[in-house]
Amino acid sequence: MTRWLAARSPEASPTLQLACRAQHFRRWEIPRSSYPMTRPGYLTWRAKLKSQAAAQVAELLASPAVDPPLAAYDIDRVAALVRKENLRDDDETQVLEDVACLVFLDDQFDAFESKPEIDEDKIVAILQKTWAKMSPAGHALALQMQLSDRAQTLIHKALGGESALLGSVESHTVMPESSNRVASPSPAPPPLSSPSGPVKPPLHTLISSHDFAAAAAAAFPAKTYAFVSSAATDCLTHRANTTAYAAIGLRPRVLRDVSGPVSLGTSMLGRRVSSPIFCSPTSLGALVHPDGERALGRACQALGIAQVVSTSASFPLGDIVDAIRSSSTPAPAGSDSGGDMIPVFFQLYVDKDRAKSERLLVAAAAFGCVGGVFLTVDAPVMGKREADERVRADESVRAPMAGARAGNDGGGGGLGRIMGQYVDASVAWADLAWLRRCLPPGTPLALKGVQTAADAVRAVDAGVDAIFVSNHGGRSLDTAPATILVLLELQRCCPHVFDRVQVFVDGGVARGTDVFKALCLGATAVGVGRGALYGLNYGEEGVRRYIEILNEELETTMRLCGVTSLDELHPGLLNTRAVDHLVPESAADDHPYAKWRRKPQGSKL
Numbered sequence: 260m261t262r263w264l265a266a267r268s269p270e271a272s273p274t275l276q277l278a279c280r281a282q283h284f285r286r287w288e289i290p291r292s293s294y295p296m297t298r299p300g301y302l303t304w305r306a307k308l309k310s311q312a313a314a315q316v317a318e319l320l321a322s323p324a325v326d327p328p329l330a331a332y333d334i335d336r337v338a339a340l341v342r343k344e345n346l347r348d349d350d351e352t353q354v355l356e357d358v359a360c361l362v363f364l365d366d367q368f369d370a371f372e373s374k375p376e377i378d379e380d381k382i383v384a385i386l387q388k389t390w391a392k393m394s395p396a397g398h399a400l401a402l403q404m405q406l407s408d409r410a411q412t413l414i415h416k417a418l419g420g421e422s423a424l425l426g427s428v429e430s431h432t433v434m435p436e437s438s439n440r441v442a443s444p445s446p447a448p449p450p451l452s453s454p455s456g457p458v459k460p461p462l463h464t465l466i467s468s469h470d471f472a473a474a475a476a477a478a479f480p481a482k483t484y485a486f487v488s489s490a491a492t493d494c495l496t497h498r499a500n501t502t503a504y505a506a507i508g509l510r511p512r513v514l515r516d517v518s519g520p521v522s523l524g525t526s527m528l529g530r531r532v533s534s535p536i537f538c539s540p541t542s543l544g545a546l547v548h549p550d551g552e553r554a555l556g557r558a559c560q561a562l563g564i565a566q567v568v569s570t571s572a573s574f575p576l577g578d579i580v581d582a583i584r585s586s587s588t589p590a591p592a593g594s595d596s597g598g599d600m601i602p603v604f605f606q607l608y609v610d611k612d613r614a615k616s617e618r619l620l621v622a623a624a625a626f627g628c629v630g631g632v633f634l635t636v637d638a639p640v641m642g643k644r645e646a647d648e649r650v651r652a653d654e655s656v657r658a659p660m661a662g663a664r665a666g667n668d669g670g671g672g673g674l675g676r677i678m679g680q681y682v683d684a685s686v687a688w689a690d691l692a693w694l695r696r697c698l699p700p701g702t703p704l705a706l707k708g709v710q711t712a713a714d715a716v717r718a719v720d721a722g723v724d725a726i727f728v729s730n731h732g733g734r735s736l737d738t739a740p741a742t743i744l745v746l747l748e749l750q751r752c753c754p755h756v757f758d759r760v761q762v763f764v765d766g767g768v769a770r771g772t773d774v775f776k777a778l779c780l781g782a783t784a785v786g787v788g789r790g791a792l793y794g795l796n797y798g799e800e801g802v803r804r805y806i807e808i809l810n811e812e813l814e815t816t817m818r819l820c821g822v823t824s825l826d827e828l829h830p831g832l833l834n835t836r837a838v839d840h841l842v843p844e845s846a847a848d849d850h851p852y853a854k855w856r857r858k859p860q861g862s863k864l
Contacts, residue, residue, distance in 0.1 A: 260358050261276075266361075266400055267358055271354070272351070274340065275351045278340035278351075279358060282312070284312040285312065285315055289304065309343060340352055356394075357392075357394055357396065360392055365404060379413070386414060390417065459797075460474055462800060465808075472790075475488075475547075475796050479547070482546070482672075485649065486543065486647050487789060487792050489644040489645070490732065490733040491644055491735060492643050493737055497734070500733055501767040503744050503841075504773045508834035509832065510833060521814040521818065522823065523825065525784065527630070527725075527763075528604070528705070529630075529703065530630045532564050533562060533564060534564050534806070534810050535774065535782075535813075536564060536785055536787065536813070537564050537566065537567065537785070538564070538786065538806075539729070540567040541569060542569050542572065542675070543571060544792065547796060548798050552572045552573060552579050556580075557583060565630070566603050567606050568604070570606060571661050571678065571679075572659075577622070579603070605623045606635060606707060608661065609690070610662075610682070611681055611683045612681075619660060620694075629702075634691075637707070637729060637735050639685075640679075641735070642735040642737070647673040650672055691722075691723070704725075705726065707729050708727065709728055710728065710729075710739055710740060710745055711745070711843075712843065713846045715728075715749055715756050716846055718760075725783075727786075728745045729764065730742055732789060741767065744841055746781060751843070752843065752845060757781040763784050763785070764786070768785055768786070768790070768809075770809070771809050771812025775832075780830055787809070790805060794806070
């Protein structure tokens with residue numbers, strides 16, 4: 260239950276955690292056989308279990324053995340939660356109910372349904388009752404489980420037929436480690452919408468990036484959520500991007516005058532922006548909102564931050580630029596509008612037909628507002644994103660700049676894989692000269708997807724204007740390093756890089772503290788990709804609010820660390836000892852001690 264509580268409520272209160280651990284306290288003292296094997300007997304047995312467990316746990320928590328002692332209020336609260344009082348009105352009690360149902364489905368259901376004395380109709384009825392007890396958030400986790408084929412069939416039958424859940428049940432993710440089955444860790448589609456439409460909380464109730472992610476899980480169509488949230492294979496890099504930030508501590512300075520305004524203004528490739536936070540390139544924004552990248556662009560314009568438009572956007576670059584230019588919102592103070600709008604940056608996947616890429620670059624230059632080109636170098640082929648593959652794609656989905664169309668084949672319906680088949684896997688360092696020739700003189704060029712000090716040094720030597728430390732949000736190569744650790748590698752192995760070019764980073768950024776840590780380690784600006792799409796769930800206003808929350812958290816973090824300007828940030832404000840052992844000590848390609856190399860095939864040992 261502890262594992263499922265962590266998945267259902269990552270920030271569970273201490274009393275809720277205690278109540279979860281106490282759910283079956285000394286349960287063996289009241290065996291099921293103590294009561295009639297009837298429905299009333301079962302209900303009486305369950306009620307007795309809850310009341311006795313609550314009383315015994317309260318007595319234990321009030322004993323002198325608990326040091327420091329718990330407040331009487333907290334003890335009463337734990338007991339009330341164990342009794343599951345006010346189930347429909349108490350959010351924490353509902354969380355416990357969700358956890359109990361999830362444990363049943365994950366750990367007990369297969370054994371239960373295999374009992375010969377229990378017929379299928381009874382199992383279906385129990386599933387329906389279990390589902391009715393759960394909240395939408397509980398449904399979301401249940402639909403992400405790795406279940407047996409038999410269990411999936413029964414769930415289809417219990418919850419309204421195979422067509423209603425096709426893709427949702429089969430696209431599974433289980434957050435905790437399961438005790439009796441292997442979990443597929445790929446983030447997966449959300450629960451079914453209610454009959455009246457998707458369940459989406461009002462925008463004004465969302466106060467963190469995690470709230471936006473939860474709202475997206477509840478509201479996105481199954482395929483949209485699978486595409487946006489998915490990551491490569493076991494999702495280890497996807498998770499490491501986040502956990503590495505959490506492992507780095509802050510070292511706040513005190514008694515500093517932080518009463519004045521906090522300055523977040525900076526520059527990206529020579530263009531002033533109001534904040535170091537920018538929108539990383541993301542594909543197919545119209546899956547999330549009809550206005551897609553156009554709404555993203557208007558939000559960035561209103562905030563005075565940079566937008567990087569993907570080759571795989573849902574709209575041609577001209578449509579996005581026109582939407583930004585038509586925005587009546589003036590650029591805020593601290594940004595450089597470059598005339599009439601905040602410059603956008605263009606992310607390029609090189610097409611196998613190089614002439615197509617050349618035409619794209621010429622068109623981008625013609626708009627006169629493209630502040631630079633970001634060449635993606637970490638995805639010569641698309642990573643295996645299993646959650647995306649499991650849900651069939653709508654074949655009408657298109658990326659007009661790339662000329663790509665969605666489809667389904669024997670490998671699944673992965674939008675990234677199928678629509679990314681145009682990408683040229685032969686692009687190499689020598690092609691940077693070709694790319695420079697395609698750009699107007701003076702156009703800044705950044706490499707997106709640098710993940711080692713060796714490549715950072717080579718990029719600088721090749722004359723790029725910026726390097727973008729990125730692993731595609733964990734969507735390309737699983738077990739690649741977390742991006743914040745790559746910044747540490749650059750600091751350790753090639754710190755001169757930060758003095759010669761700008762360094763951007765994205766991946767795993769969910770809090771203002773994350774942005775702060777990246778800036779302290781030398782990043783010029785910090786991108787958000789999935790998060791921007793979660794904000795786009797609410798259109799332009801949602802993107803604005805999402806970025807505003809990160810800006811507010813960044814300002815608070817800076818003040819609490821004793822600084823009010825980005826110029827004051829430095830690595831000494833961080834404690835990285837928990838991750839230092841993960842950082843390579845040299846930029847060399849060689850392993851530090853394993854010097855063995857394979858012999859050419861056919862050679863004699």
